[in-house]
Amino acid sequence: MANSQYQKLINSTQILQELRNGPKSRRYLVQNLKVQPSTVTYSLNRLKDLDLVLSSNLVSLDNHKKGRKSTQVFLNKNAGVVFGVDLLVDEFKVIISYLDGTLFTEINEEFNDVIITAEKGSEKRFFQCINYILSIIEAKCCNTKIFGGCISVAGIIDFDGLTVIKSLTHDIVNVNIKTCVDNKKYPVYLENDANCAAIKYRKDSSDSFLYSLVRTYYNHILPDGVPYLGVGMGIILNGKLYRGGQSKAGEFVNFVYQEGKQNRQLDINNEDLMQLNENKASLNLFINNYVDKLLFTNALLNPRTIYLGGDSEIWNDKILKSISERFPGKSEEEIKTTFCFSFLNHTEDDIAYGASHLMLDFLFHMPCINCSEQHWEQNSSPLLKDL
Template identity: 25%
Template structure:
């Protein structure tokens, strides 16, 4: 493919991002949406089709006046893939994700405390990466990058893990630097609950309505990867505000501790909830009700459109969803009913690793001048120039 000048590169990125977001869109609609000349769109689309990153899909419906049916463009899912990884105290998950954000391969494995003591976080990251790399090679597809979701306090801008009590990390770790040195690929990471937001955003059926969203990641797992660590309910929040993933100052948004928490508490909830070994135990109900009260306060205060609950088995998700709905109504002070949707998440266990893969795509299909406020885009283009980015797609 010929070398493109910078203006052409930006136009390429604008077109690719729109195709990625819309999944299927015609050349005419691209030109209209981006305010570009139709001939420019046609020329760039021809270059991208020749490269193999996009392809023509089925035709759309003719307009009211008849005429030729529009031909849709879509990403070519046989062109390349990205990888997504989740590592938590219970197990690690791997996802191979196509360019449309769909999982095409999944793998999970329990984490043995003795092995974690020996390998640590980076050892398990390398193990998961090797699995993803091997599978992408078996598919004969290029691996464009890796995303990682962790139960940790993360500085996205600096690429560092500040702290993770669940993963026994108490001092800052320059994770992105270490991961990129090992993989020789673009690597991105985020808190596990925010990775879930990427998954739901990609699967939104009506993005014009669901502009503000909350994801509640509830996991039943050991507190740490050590022998005899008691199981507990771990909760993290992810937010999408005005259509964008919200990180907050120093990427700390979403860390949860109940408003009823006391100094004597052993976890995120009240003192009576010391350990939860079995979700079927009746003692879990007060925890779910307490969590619902915290969530309802945020939903009503922030006027959120939708709440997703994921991370635990379906039957317990439904129970928690019911309590949240009840609390939203109970705590709403006006006769006018607040239209908030509370529902179970689209995906189950693989939601974090899938979202981590979509995080990679969100960075790759971003526009430098219009980078997202979360810092991921600017960080990507600090490390990978447009020419280097384009070279990722040249086989």
């Protein structure tokens, strides 16, 4: 097994994972990975052949013995890029990152009706949007290798990362993008928008927290009949995205929902939901309903924190007041500490950045054989396909 292709992938991936955290010496890699020096040398040579690893002329700090100086090796961030996309109905945001996660470039653009001609709420329009975005990204990266990308969508995404099971915002059901991206030299996957936003805030491989994403839209840009407000919940448990048994965990679906009477996510009817900006009573109804769900979720999962992001920042004071009214004996600071809420501001980049980070995690993930649950992140990484 030691000389098998799988073992070679494991060895090279372990080295790359170490180098994601900064330059390392060969001695460090041998000691930390508990492998033979010849194994590290072989793997590094192969990674250098792929232009993924470079050597530094700097002498390693762990060089404490006489003899040959121990130089450092580091990840070649310029070997290529990945991208993350926040795809909305009328606009999109793209973050393109180097392999070390630093910014290559970003794109903010509204869709041009001359280019995107298909009707809103159609599969054809969804494909047009994706094709247009990919063409813009490829133009920006004309002389740079693209290793892959993740496109965030407000909705329920299948474990395969290629199928939109249902998206209220885009008004599409069971749409698979495989034929749309099959001709690309790099993989493209879909992910729920709240899940992408959550990834940006993950601290380490054991972190557990939630990211509550509220998004509002102008009615005129949405397909007819689509609620202008949506709520998503990105759930990270023990460092991993939790999608639930049917990939619906991030959609904040209310268990008391009744078809035709309520919004599909909150027990508030659509008529009240559409009047949030004009009707104080409707806004209070939403805030109280939203807070009830947050407090219940906090008590059930006991996360490190619940980040409140997206468009909810305009209601942060009202949300905090609603919580305070339930616990009159506690100050605002005590409430934030007790219930672990983190009120975020300026989160417009969270989703695209998170999608980019998720693609980087995919590139550097450990190869998986015979996994019981096959999510798209467990597919073969394109980073080492030529190893």
